[in-house]
Amino acid sequence: MYWTVVQAQPMNERRALWHLRRQGFETYAPREKITRIARGKKLHTSRWLFPRYIFVWVVEQWHALFNTFGIARVLMTGEHPARLPEGWVDDMRKREHNGLIELKKARFAVGQRVQISSGLFAGARGLYQGMTSRQREIVLVEAMGCRVEVAPGLLR
Numbered sequence: 001m002y003w004t005v006v007q008a009q010p011m012n013e014r015r016a017l018w019h020l021r022r023q024g025f026e027t028y029a030p031r032e033k034i035t036r037i038a039r040g041k042k043l044h045t046s047r048w049l050f051p052r053y054i055f056v057w058v059v060e061q062w063h064a065l066f067n068t069f070g071i072a073r074v075l076m077t078g079e080h081p082a083r084l085p086e087g088w089v090d091d092m093r094k095r096e097h098n099g100l101i102e103l104k105k106a107r108f109a110v111g112q113r114v115q116i117s118s119g120l121f122a123g124a125r126g127l128y129q130g131m132t133s134r135q136r137e138i139v140l141v142e143a144m145g146c147r148v149e150v151a152p153g154l155l156r
Helices: 013-022 063-067 088-094
Strands: 002-008 026-028 031-038 041-048 053-058 071-074 113-115 125-131 137-141 146-150
Touching: 002 013, 013 026, 013 053, 013 071, 026 088, 063 071
Parallel strands: none
Antiparallel strands: 002 053, 002 071, 026 053, 031 041, 113 125, 125 137, 137 146
């Protein structure tokens, strides 16, 4: 028994989830909480944390995944579905609040001067541009005039 990953057809996550559950598979497709401004009002909504990817608990029979409506492909390792690290889905579920995952807030203000502390661009200075939906911090590096995405925690 293990968790594996399937890729849904474009814009068919709900359809794939419905058909997987109908076949008796336990599924997990985390959603993230997002806040946006529309017509001057703050709206709270959600979106898929990993668009098109659904995590499926495999007990014995996994071949049915290939013929499930809404599924584009099953991520494979050789002749078997790829296995997620043990406890990965449980860790994701622990981060949920009211069924939604709240991602970390940015530590810096947009336009604030920052320095990259390690990695390929260690020591480079630039202007903080924000955070992507995939938790990468964006910096406009002054010396090169280019935009760089770095892992969280690499800025000071």
